[in-house]
Amino acid sequence: RRVHGDFYFIFMEKKKKAKGGDKSKGGEKGKGGKGAKGGKGGKADAEELKTCNFVKARHILCEKQSKALEAYNKLKEAHGNKPPASEFAKIATEYSEDAAKKGGDLGWFPRGKMCGPFQDVAFSLAPGTMSDLVKTQFGYHIIFVEGRKAKLQAIIHYQPN
Secondary structure, eight states, X not given: OEEETTEEEEEEEOOOOOOSOOGGGTTSTTTTSTTOOSTTOHHHHHHHHHHOOEEEEEEEEESSHHHHHHHHHHHHHHHTTOOOHHHHHHHHHHHOXXXXXXXXXXXXXXXXXXXXXXXXXXXXXXXXXXXXXXXXXXXXXXXXXXXXXXXXEEEEEEOOO
């Protein structure tokens, strides 16, 4: 939900109509759908990563590499590459030098909004996973992706003051 003057916007996921035989919903096991086990995720997962235009992410930003590495190691040792969002937010509040009050929450953002290296990594991660250190002109980032969407649909409401 974003407020602008007397208007506020609520962003919702635009639902796609399923065409016959949607295998990514678990129809065939072992072909990359939800029933698949192990491996690199299969064809359906790769297509999902390609079609994403919006990502919901959190990050930890530190000017010094040593501080970012300390935060990264703390998360990695306890949870590997898949820390819970609440734990990532807690570490972000403790270590991050940007957006720390919100647990590093960046909300939903489209392609083209973030700087190059940050965007490249954020759009390549699967939901629930954390990146390695990412160097940008702002410092060192650790990125945690919470969600991915192909499209967002805005509903506009008028609410007078």
